[in-house]
Amino acid sequence: QQPVQSPQAVILREGEDAVINCSSSKALYSVHWYRQKHGEAPVFLMILLKGGELKGHEKISASFNEKKQQSSLYLTASQLSYSGTYFCGTEKRISGYALNFGKGTSLLVTP
């Protein structure tokens, strides 16, 4: 089941903040966040595990609400380099740990 991301797109000025949401209709075991720039590979940002463990980025934070089956990515004091498409991935947990990705949130940071 594909997680749902919102918003679909956001435009920020440098220094502004943004929140990207990811929600699932199924129980979440972990949420993985990636950023992809056009024509490049997705780059790992953060993984949030059930129970509150968090691994990832220094300047980008995230939350994981197991009860509500959702996660949010917080981009504070955005930089031009933050531009790209952000994807959240949730574990399939059928017979392995492959990820179902949302459709992505396109973020553009302008000077």
Next chain:
Amino acid sequence: NAGVMQNPRHLVRRRGQEARLRCSPMKGHSHVYWYRQLPEEGLKFMVYLQKENIIDESGMPKERFSAEFPKEGPSILRIQQVVRGDSAAYFCASSPSEVDTQYFGPGTRLTVL
């Protein structure tokens, strides 16, 4: 430590030909995942493999597509009798264990003429 390697980076095939995409995981990683990305869309899971085993192929089309991860050598995604709809970027990712960070390779961009 070299990252995930994929080759070729670009592949052009005519309809009906075969495409072979290779993925060498990061050193020490025994879990490989293949994803497909159509233009302007998200990543769609295709298949998850561990050495010599297919763990989950629920995202793989039943016909024409196959994947392997032999004891020695890279993981291979094979597409037989390609059609125009197979044109996409194919990414592989690897991880050292289950429930761990998946590191993505640079992708192979397949174009079917």
